[in-house]
Amino acid sequence: MNYGTTRFITAIPMALAMILGNLDVYAQQESVVRRPGTSGRPLYNGILLPEVWPPENGDPYTSEPMPVPYLEHRPEVVPIDIGRQLFVDDFLIEQTDLDRVFHQAQKYAGNPVLPHVSLRHGGVFYDPVVRQFGMFYNDGGRGIGLAYSQDLKRWTPGANGNVVLPKGGANAFWLHTDGTAKRVFYAMRANRMDPRPKNDPDVPYINAIWQNTLRSSADGITWSEEIPLGRSNDYSSFFYNPFRGVWVYSLKHNVPRVGKEVYRSRYYAERADVSKVGGFDDAVFWVNADRLDKPHPEVGDTAQLYSLHGIAYESIILGAFQVHLGPANEICEETKEPKYTEYKLGYSRDGFHWHRPEREPFIRGTYRDGDWDKAFVNIPQGVCVVVGDSLWFPYGAYSGMDPDGKRGMYRGGSIGMAKLRRDGFASMEANGRGGTLLTRPVVFTGKHLFVNVDCPEGELRVEVLDQAGQVLKQFSAKTCRPIRMDRTLCSVAWESGADLSSLAGKPIRFRFHLTNGKLYAFWVSPDESGASYGYVGAGGPGFNGVIDDQGINAY
Template identity: 45%
Template sequence: MTEKESPYNGIVPPGVWPPQHIESDEALLPVPYLNNPPSVIPIDMGRQLFVDDFLIEHSTLCRVYHSAKPHEASPVLVPETELECNQGYCPVAAPFNDGVWYDPEDNRFKMWYHAGWFDGTALATSTDGLNWERPKLDVIPGTNAVVAPKASYQRDGCLVWLDHQAKPEVRFKMFLYFRWSQGQSGFVYTSPNGIHWNEHGQTSRCGDNSSFFYNPFRQQFVFSIRESWSYRARAYRESAEFGQAARWEDQQKVKWARTDRLDLPDPLVGDRPQLYDLNAVAYESILLGGLGIFYGPQNPVCAKIGRPKIIDLQLGFSRDGFHWHRPERSAFIACSRRWKDWNYGYIHAAGGLCLVVDDELWFYYGTFSGQGSNLKPGETGSFEQNNAMYAGGNTGLSTLRRDGFASMEANSKGGFLTTRPVVFSGKFLHVNIDNPMGMLKVEILDLKGQVIEPFSAENCQPVQTNRVKTRINWHGAKDLSPLTSRPVQFKFSLCSGKLYSFWVSPTASGASRGFLGAGGPRMSGVVDL
């Protein structure tokens, strides 16, 4: 293993990478690092989340997973312009993956989205993430389109990535899937500003709704390739270079992700669930996956009745960049399934997945109502996908407490959580805690389970608050510098509260050195420094 690939969290990748053990059946997919965690876990990078048992040696607390809540401003973008209204066939103004990012260079939220079904790729901007403007651009004069399709080309899926580490001229990267009379393919682009794009040719063969992301933990671009080896499923291809990641021989990609026997049919539909989408982003110390789970009906049925497919967004969590832990199979963001609702079905998470906005995570997504088409149910326009099932594409926004994917909770009787042995170089322990009517104390133990003075529960200043970042202090200790580079265990004693995360920061202000999804206001990039 090279220094560049050294494990930030102690998980040593297998000798064969990427792994090649994923089968096509319905068995549960393995997560090897949960069965064999490191003996000592480095925690210098990012807030440490309780989404699994990786960090936990003993606990009497109860883990609770949380879903995102729709923002009251949703939908934040609906079809209005001539381009979006699609001549009345299938009005759409929604990310079909595409991307929503915060750009610190001009302090704007930026949304790339599907404008008019199988029609445009457009850009909207915002200062607050709620009220969006459509700038008049020069790509297709008089519109906010950023790509001028070739004659007879119709766009399908797309993903846009803001690469903060890239040279200025290739700061933005895009995958865009086109269909035309003689075929279909993905194409890759780069741009200095997200408006004017340079095409770099076709990708290797992949299905529509393929996508990509950058994994900063491994410093690799990863293409999430849609395939059909398990109905709808995903293959994996990585490379340090964007252009190389977009092209592969068969032996350079491996089976990666699919649904399994814990994915149950929607009782109102009855079809076998399938993995429709898989997008990812680095958040704090983990790779966060947005999985679009398709419940049906199949395309011919939806076309006949003129209603969108049912797709919910679930989450997966990965600490090695390949294996996904999926502990919660209920929807993180659910389509309503209620006819005439703006979010009836067909959810697609935006590229970048989430933004950090003050104390919240914001999740943008496209969703379809099936409303507003001049096509009748069962009627098809000038091409196969021109059907009312793809009408009424809107942009939704849902929110979650920062780090709020899972909490470790205690009632009034109290409980405790002891971490596995960890090692750090920082000096200040911080937690994300909700216990205004309770109490939290922390003690630090050696590997024999003995308290390291003065870091005892008795010396710990009790915490009673509801904050996404609060510092833990002990009487008789300025900071944790005497413990740096020494394996220790934290023991959290909690009463009437919810513990979301902990981390040891090099600064008293609590910077985590972790990743921030698609960025956010008052952030200089996508790392918490």
């Protein structure tokens, strides 16, 4: 969220490139933005887009995991100027004997933070203008509410009696800002078409009976008239990909998967202008739930992809997958119980292909009667915000029972929070032993190396190798000052100092020597503050927008 009004789309990457002294990378990126998929030039991380973009060869009928071409054919040298470099995959790793461990979010003990309301999409963000967190949510039968908070735990309803939009289909929200007082709120909603269209040759998808529309607002309270976007199933959404300067539409369509059964799937469309009027005839199949998404043992239904949001976090696009595990709506209506959905994660470095190595739920319902978050876990647009050392993840869930005792599939909704260490999706670990991790060749224009590490009972040392694999004596592990601490932002130095500017623009490798600890991320910053110049999700206190240009000053 929070990425600037449409006319500022290229301003942020341009400013970032100027700060990093890497205008050539920006020029390459800009050409990709102007002519998506046809330039063949590299992205910010060296990945080459194919000639046909978005890819049109996806198979909506398969249950196999999505292929990830950039992991099969990695760039020879990886530019790392933008963002903290995470270990969610092997993109940056040449060799290691450390163990990769994925981590789940921890639910806040004070949940729910907003009872008796719900998140069916909605949106969460940090508003740098009013210096508060904001959240759009469903206020029961009244409509869409907007609340603000200083700490994510206590929320205050906004103006207009807390209703800023009327009740309707699933609503998705986005706050777009360039880090100044100029900002735009966007609301995408689905309006059910009646009567239901049949045998419509212009609608290639089964059950595409919802018309998506877009509204904009300067304050989140007073909204423009609706602009038609195109048809899909309900529960579609959108997000901004700042690495390429395009808006991505995550479109829900139901397609046959097993025999004649119809399953929820995701299609992809992108636009340079979020408010472009038109249909989604150019949408391509994107991704399904697959055979690695195991059924719930008490239900047994095949997993389906109910919803998918994206957000730029540091050097990747973080994907929030809402995976449906049944029962069918008809059964839930009969039993008056909420359906089972779980919150899982995916990671993308090109904005389209998803790597999903961990299938344990990131956030799940308890499946216990009487619990506020028994089932039907929902994810808002914006996905996460950054607060110092932590990432916060709002989520909605349902108990199946309202305060008055009425039961139903969509009754008993409330909103809670979950936390994760910053960059804490995956760690490379050496527990009770020592190990190493050697990166592939990387190139940067900064001069200060930083790490996110947890090793107070061990130590971390780093050495630098040239492209041929020879250790540079002034940056050897022996001369590295050992790190023995638990910090999400920690500088690395050698006896010769901490300045790597003599290596700028040259392909080098880092080798991390870790004993009894966890390594979460590394990055090279132009600033002593440790600013990564990557993206910080839906923002957070201490940042002027959604780019980390503050480093330790935002902690």
